[in-house]
Amino acid sequence: xxxxxxxxxxxxxxxxxxxxxxxxxxxxxxxxxxxxxxxxxxxxxxxxxxxxxxxxxxxxxxxxxxxxxxxxxxxxxxxxxxxxxxxxxxxxxxxxxxxxxxxxxxxxxxxxxxxxxxxxxxxxxxxxxxxxxxxxxxxxxxxxxxxxxxxxxxxxxxxxxxxxxxxxxxxxxxxxxxxxxxxxxxxxxxxxxxxxxxxxxxxxxxxxxxxxxxxxxxxxxxxxxxxxxxxxxxxxxxxxxxxxxxxxxxxxxxxxxxxxxxxxxxxxxxxxxxxxxxxxxxxxxxxxxxxxxxxxxxxxxxxxxxxxxxxxxxxx
Numbered sequence: 297x298x299x300x301x302x303x304x305x306x307x308x309x310x311x312x313x314x315x316x317x318x319x320x321x322x323x324x325x326x327x328x329x330x331x332x333x334x335x336x337x338x339x340x341x342x343x344x345x346x347x348x349x350x351x352x353x354x355x356x357x358x359x360x361x362x363x364x365x366x367x368x369x370x371x372x373x374x375x376x377x378x379x380x381x382x383x384x385x386x387x388x389x390x391x392x393x394x395x396x397x398x399x400x401x402x403x404x405x406x407x408x409x410x411x412x413x414x415x416x417x418x419x420x421x422x423x424x425x426x427x428x429x430x431x432x433x434x435x436x437x438x439x440x441x442x443x444x445x446x447x448x449x450x451x452x453x454x455x456x457x458x459x460x461x462x463x464x465x466x467x468x469x470x471x472x473x474x475x476x477x478x479x480x481x482x483x484x485x486x487x488x489x490x491x492x493x494x495x496x497x498x499x500x501x502x503x504x505x506x507x508x509x510x511x512x513x514x515x516x517x518x519x520x521x522x523x524x525x526x527x528x529x530x531x532x533x534x535x536x537x538x539x540x541x542x543x544x545x546x547x548x549x550x551x552x553x554x555x556x557x558x559x560x561x562x563x564x565x566x567x568x569x570x571x572x573x574x575x576x577x578x579x580x581x582x583x584x585x586x587x588x589x590x591x592x593x594x595x596x597x598x599x600x601x602x603x604x605x606x607x608x609x610x611x612x
Contacts, residue, residue, distance in 0.1 A: 356403065
């Protein structure tokens with residue numbers, strides 16, 4: 297029982313991940329199938345003009361030729377709405393099933409319902425969608441066919457067609473469930489694979505950036521013999537590399553507070569080194585450490601705000 301439920305169900309979360317890709321793929325398929333339908337119905341319309349057996353139903357073929365032309369034109373439009381694309385594609389699919397019903401019950405009521413069975417069996421191959429919707433359309437078409445067949449057909453052809461419709465309809469629903477799940481899993485697999493490749497490239501770029509950063513820092517450090525000059529150059533490099541306004545190095549003093557011992561400021565930015573002496577841990581340095589532990593970096597948006605945070609602790 298669980299396997300059957302699993303066959304007909306596809307996680308809504310997984311579906312949302314691939315929904316955009318699914319309907320972009322369906323829209324491309326719509327462009328192809330609308331052309332095929334336009335050509336096929338156009339040819340049948342021409343044949344019906346010269347055929348006595350199907351000539352009286354040429355309005356059906358003419359209507360479907362026009363309908364195919366409409367879908368062909370719509371498929372060339374760039375619909376941004378997923379709902380709009382879903383409605384267009386589902387209606388196109390429903391129109392094909394309806395043609396099979398009309399053919400089987402009105403145009404050739406004394407023959408086997410071959411056209412309708414063909415449409416129900418190839419239905420899963422046309423588009424990718426939620427199994428419930430596709431099977432809902434197939435089931436609705438089956439009920440409509442059975443209802444019309446009781447009025448248009450007679451035994452024994454009625455009995456044969458009902459058996460075929462029910463048998464192949466149920467088979468089509470199971471086939472649809474299998475194919476839809478397979479298609480969605482394929483798209484999901486490619487989507488996740490693409491995301492992993494992007495993540496891998498970003499990780500490689502970060503590693504390369506770290507390596508360049510460390511290499512440049514070593515090069516800066518090796519370019520000077522004086523330790524103060526080395527540290528000033530490193531602070532300058534870090535600030536420029538991070539496109540920051542300021543870069544600081546704080547050192548703990550004998551009083552248990554922190555002094556800003558090295559500072560770099562971008563051109564036009566005021567220096568704050570003299571104001572960042574004897575900075576207490578509680579209130580400001582503590583905040584920086586907490587941010588660093590959370591995100592591995594500290595972003596100071598407004599140095600004046602940090603000064604205000606430090607004042608209560610300093611007054612204590």
